Amino acid sequence: MHKFGPLSKIQLLAKNFDFYSGLLLIFISVSFMIMSYRLGVGDLRQPGPGFFPFWIAFFIFIMSLGLLAKSIIKKIFKRQEDHLAERSNFKTVFLVLLVLVAYGVVLDTLGFTISTFLFMVYTVGILGKKRWWVTLLIAFSSTICMHVIFVQWLRCQFPVGLF
Amino acid sequence: MTLLENIVLGLHVSLQLENILFCFIGVSVGTLVGVLPGIGPVGAMSLLLPVTYGISPVGAIIMLGGIYYGAQYGGTMTSVLVNIPGEASTIVTCLDGYQMAKQGRGGPALGIAAMGSFIGATIVIACMMFISLPLAKIALRFGPPEYFSLVCVGIVALTALSQGSVYKGILMALLGTLVGTIGMDIFAVPRFTFGVTELADGFGLVPIIMGLFGITEILVNIEQPEESRSYINNVKGIFPSLADWHTSLGAIFRGTIMGFFLGILPGGGALISSFASYAIEKKISKHPERFGTGMIEGVAGPETANNAAAQASFIPLLTLGIPANVVMAVMFGGLLIHGIQPGPLLVRDHPDIFWGIIMSMYLGNIMLLILNLPLIGLWVKVLNVPYKLLFPLILFFCLIGSYSVNNSIFDIYILAIFGLLGYWMRKTDFEAAPFALAFVLSGLLENNFRQSLILSDGSLLIFVERPFSLFFIIAAAGFLAFNIFDIIKKSRCLRKNS
Numbered sequence: 001m002h003k004f005g006p007l008s009k010i011q012l013l014a015k016n017f018d019f020y021s022g023l024l025l026i027f028i029s030v031s032f033m034i035m036s037y038r039l040g041v042g043d044l045r046q047p048g049p050g051f052f053p054f055w056i057a058f059f060i061f062i063m064s065l066g067l068l069a070k071s072i073i074k075k076i077f078k079r080q081e082d083h084l085a086e087r088s089n090f091k092t093v094f095l096v097l098l099v100l101v102a103y104g105v106v107l108d109t110l111g112f113t114i115s116t117f118l119f120m121v122y123t124v125g126i127l128g129k130k131r132w133w134v135t136l137l138i139a140f141s142s143t144i145c146m147h148v149i150f151v152q153w154l155r156c157q158f159p160v161g162l163f
Numbered sequence: 164m165t166l167l168e169n170i171v172l173g174l175h176v177s178l179q180l181e182n183i184l185f186c187f188i189g190v191s192v193g194t195l196v197g198v199l200p201g202i203g204p205v206g207a208m209s210l211l212l213p214v215t216y217g218i219s220p221v222g223a224i225i226m227l228g229g230i231y232y233g234a235q236y237g238g239t240m241t242s243v244l245v246n247i248p249g250e251a252s253t254i255v256t257c258l259d260g261y262q263m264a265k266q267g268r269g270g271p272a273l274g275i276a277a278m279g280s281f282i283g284a285t286i287v288i289a290c291m292m293f294i295s296l297p298l299a300k301i302a303l304r305f306g307p308p309e310y311f312s313l314v315c316v317g318i319v320a321l322t323a324l325s326q327g328s329v330y331k332g333i334l335m336a337l338l339g340t341l342v343g344t345i346g347m348d349i350f351a352v353p354r355f356t357f358g359v360t361e362l363a364d365g366f367g368l369v370p371i372i373m374g375l376f377g378i379t380e381i382l383v384n385i386e387q388p389e390e391s392r393s394y395i396n397n398v399k400g401i402f403p404s405l406a407d408w409h410t411s412l413g414a415i416f417r418g419t420i421m422g423f424f425l426g427i428l429p430g431g432g433a434l435i436s437s438f439a440s441y442a443i444e445k446k447i448s449k450h451p452e453r454f455g456t457g458m459i460e461g462v463a464g465p466e467t468a469n470n471a472a473a474q475a476s477f478i479p480l481l482t483l484g485i486p487a488n489v490v491m492a493v494m495f496g497g498l499l500i501h502g503i504q505p506g507p508l509l510v511r512d513h514p515d516i517f518w519g520i521i522m523s524m525y526l527g528n529i530m531l532l533i534l535n536l537p538l539i540g541l542w543v544k545v546l547n548v549p550y551k552l553l554f555p556l557i558l559f560f561c562l563i564g565s566y567s568v569n570n571s572i573f574d575i576y577i578l579a580i581f582g583l584l585g586y587w588m589r590k591t592d593f594e595a596a597p598f599a600l601a602f603v604l605s606g607l608l609e610n611n612f613r614q615s616l617i618l619s620d621g622s623l624l625i626f627v628e629r630p631f632s633l634f635f636i637i638a639a640a641g642f643l644a645f646n647i648f649d650i651i652k653k654s655r656c657l658r659k660n661s
Contacts, residue, residue, distance in 0.1 A: 017591040025334065032341055035355055045621030049352040052609040053344040060337045067334065089386045093586055096382055096558070097579045103562060104575035116559070123555035127385070130551065138552065146559065154214060156567045 016075045022068030025060055032057035095127060112151065112158035117143045166292060173518030177526055182222050182519070187534075189226035190527045193233020194535055197249050198241050198542045201384050201550070202557055204234040204250070206377040208493045209369045210564040212500070220501035221516050225523040227497055231490050232284065232473045232524070235433060236531045237542065239276045239466055243269055244543055252433035252469040255441040259454065259461030272462050274401035275411050277536055279463045280470035283419040284528045287474040290423060291521060298482040299510040305483075307614035308625045312635035313429075314608045316642070317485050320430030322597045323642040332597045335588070339598035342366060343605020349613070361573040368496040370565040370574045371602060372489075374581025375588075375595040377561040381554050382586045401536055403459070411463035414444050418464040422471025427478050430642075432488040433469040440468035474524060480505055481517060485604075489596045492603040 033054055042048030099122050107115050120139035124130050130138070150156045176182060196207040208227050215223035238250030243260035256276070263272040305313070318340075322332035345355045346365025356362040403411070418440045425436035444464040445454045454461050479487045484506025486492040498505050503516065510517050535542070565578040585595050601608075619625035627633045 021587075021591055021593065025338070028338070029341075032355070039352070039354060043621065044616055044623065047613050047616055049348045049350065049354055052612060053341060053354065056337055056341045056344070060334065060341065063330070063334050063337070067330070092385055093382050093583070096378075096385065097583055100378075100558075100562060100575060100579040100582070104572045104579075107566075107572055107575075119559060119562075120555055123558060124552065128551035128555065142556065142559075146563075150563055150567075154567075155217075156213075156563070157570050 016071050018067055018071035019075070022064045022071060025064035026068070029057040029061040029064060033061065092127070099123060099127075108159045111160050113143060113147060116146050169514060169518045170292070170522065172515055173520075173522030176221060176515050176519030177225065177523035181218075182225055182523060183526065185218065185222040185226040186229050186523050186527050187530055189229020190233035190236075190531050190535075193230035193235075194237035194531070194542060195545065196230070197234035197237020197239075197253075198545055199237075199553070200241060200247050200249050201380050201553075203376065203380075204231045204490055205372060205493055206380070206557075206561070207234070208490065208497070209372045209377070210560050212369055212493070212497050213564055213567045215497065216500070220498070220503050221519045223497060223501060224494065224516070224520050225527075227494055228477065228520060228524065229527045231494075232470060232527060233531060235466075235470045235473050236277060236280060236535055239280075240273060240539055240542055241546065243272045243276070243462070245546060250433075252437045252473075253466070255437050255465045256462055258441070259456070259458050262455065262457035263459065263462065266457055268457065268459075270401040271403040271407055271459065273539060274536065275403045275407060275459055275463045276466035277401075277532055278403070279411065279415040279418065279467035281528050281532050282415055283422055283467035283471035284474050284524065286419050287423050287426070287471045288521060288524050288528075291474070291478055295478060295482050295510060295517070295521075298478070299507040302483045302507040303511070305507075305631065306629075307611040307618060308629050308632045309635070310484075311608060311611040311615055312626055312632040312639070313483065313485055314604050314611070316635045316639045317429035317479075317487060318597065318601050318604065319639040320428065320642050321488060321600050322430070322594075323646045324430045324435055325594050325596055327592050327594045329643070329646045331593045335593050335595070336597040336601040339601030340605045340608060342371075342598075343602045344609060349610050359573075361569075361571055366577055366602075367565070367568055367571075367574055368493070368603065369568045370577040371581050372493055372496075372599060373561045373565055374578045374583075375585035375599055376489075377557065378578065378582025379585030379589055379595070381558055381561075382582065383589055384550060385554060401539070407459050411459050414440075414460040414464035415467045417443060418467030419471045422468035422473075423475045425468075426472030426475025427487070429479060429485065429487045431472065432476050432490070433472045436468040436472040437465035440464040477520070477524075481520070482507060482510055484509075486600065489599045492600050495603055 036050030036054035036057060039050035039053075040048035041050045041054045099119060103115055103119055106118070110118070117139055120142050121135055124138050125132065125135035128135075151158065177186070192207055192211065193204060196202045196204060207230050211227065211230065215226065218226075234250055235252060238248060238253035239256055239260070241247055241249030242253040242256040243264050246257050246261040248254040248257055260269075260272045260276070263269060318336045319333075322336055323329055325332055343365065345362060347353050347363060353363055418436075421440045421443065422433075422436040425431040425439060426433070441454075441461060441464060444458075444460045445451045448454065448458070448460065450458075473490075476487045476491050479485050480491045480494060484495075484504065486495040495505060503509065503513070561578060562575060565574045566572065568574060587593075588595055588598075615625050616623075625632075626636060
């Protein structure tokens with residue numbers, strides 16, 4: 001039984017992560033099946049460009065139906081708990097992924113050096129919660145290091161941006 | 164060419180100054196990532212992949228290979244001294260290794276692990292020299308149906324031998340195959356690209372691997388509250404005593420054999436062989452109850468096995484052209500980027516590359532033995548760096564690694580998406596390894612499938628009519644059946660208990 005008392009069927013389903021994975025996989029597989037169909041599936045004698053992806057997506061579709069069914073049965077009839085996602089901290093996940101995307105967005109305009117400095121300030125200061133002068137010190141020194149390693153030593157090509 | 168000529172050729176390649184240097188960089192980086200929990204050889208290899216574009220293919224593979232077996236050495240140190248596995252393949256080493264270190268025998272534990280690894284690796288490399296040529300000769304006769312079935316066995320075996328649910332594993336392997344079809348097919352028809360030019364060649368290997376393994380690892384680690392790590396610092400006398408040798412020698416040889424066979428096996432590798440070796444040592448020991456209290460066999464066996472397996476898993480990659488695990492899949496991607504198709508033709512047409520890599524493994528193991536053992540104290544100090552300062556750097560390396568392959572900002576977004584996907588998979592018990600391997604092999608799988616159908620004029624029977632292909636299909640079915648038995652047995656046990 002659940003430690004907070006019995007949950008309704010809907011609530012149990014909402015905490016059921018296999019259920020979501022199943023739905024997501026069904027969505028993916030159906031869209032790929034439709035797109036493959038449009039590309040031309042062909043037949044065994046003359047498989048078209050859509051042949052292989054179509055059948056792979058078809059198997060995914062069948063198996064995710066199974067996953068979905070299993071998760072519904074497990075939740076509603078057996079009332080087993082999902083303990084996997086309890087210790088998740090989706091806020092941190094979001095903040096980390098955000099900085100990756102943001103780096104991609106600003107790289108072209110601000111250039112490698114400034115973007116890297118801001119990246120370090122964000123990750124060390126905001127995510128790592130270091131004091132501001134520690135943050136600035138680390139950000140400054142690591143930006144110089146990265147510049148030496150990637151730009152001068154490995155000669156990677158970066159957008160120059162402002163500098 | 165005779166074996167001796169090949170060895171001389173290999174030595175000639177591997178002893179070139181720049182290749183010695185790459186080997187050294189490889190094993191050092193490998194040791195470093197091995198020591199650090201949270202970044203493994205897969206991440207480190209994909210990070211260094213863009214760096215290798217400027218150097219020769221042999222140098223690149225020597226360096227990447229060094230990372231893999233170097234990590235096995237490094238992981239041991241963390242397991243023994245901190246009781247945290249630096250690598251997944253050194254998890255079992257914690258059990259007895261840490262106990263030994265607590266009793267002041269950390270030195271001999273690390274010593275026997277390193278020397279056992281060296282012995283195991285040397286024997287495996289010697290075996291490799293003898294079986295690679297015959298194996299490649301057989302593989303030269305493989306046609307598309309054989310390759311299709313072989314790739315299937317590889318993916319199925321990896322799924323079946325992994326720890327999670329096989330059902331979900333197969334689902335992930337299928338998804339990986341599907342994602343691998345994005346981009347142009349063999350007739351240059353663009354598929355699922357939505358008009359995005361960056362997708363014409365499909366998703367890049369590096370952002371996907373780094374997202375699934377690197378970023379996911381960061382996301383999982385960062386959630387956990389920082390624990391102060393207490394480690395055992397006084398490592399004295401790394402040379403095991405004669406009595407230690409006496410008890411470990413059997414374990415070392417059994418570990419070598421185990422590592423060799425589980426390393427060659429598709430889906431096998433360092434992780435499984437270390438567990439298998441520990442289980443065997445415990446089973447045949449006269450005092451199984453004393454395992455977990457600091458038995459030196461419990462360190463020597465698994466440590467030898469993981470290193471032997473790391474070496475042996477090069478065999479299917481180099482001779483058959485099929486990567487047996489995710490690490491080898493990254494290596495496979497690396498070779499392709501350098502314009503080298505691993506497989507039987509590599510052994511025949513580029514003996515300098517093949518034998519150069521093999522001989523460099525000898526060299527790398529010697530380097531690890533004489534350079535790293537005295538430096539144990541230094542490596543362990545790396546663990547003092549708090550994770551809060553470490554993760555921005557790892558994150559940044561993942562980011563730049565993904566970007567610099569094609570200088571493409573699009574790849575940074577792919578990295579973020581697959582980081583999220585990997586996190587979701589980790590939290591819901593889906594495994595990333597079958598996905599990654601299937602993604603890498605997707606093209607091979609599809610092309611051989613289509614060519615087989617053209618050969619057979621549309622008959623699927625071609626896969627069971629040819630003996631080698633039939634053998635592989637039976638093997639794949641065997642792996643699956645074995646797992647289904649296991650599931651039935653487990654559910655019966657559960658029912659009995661409840």
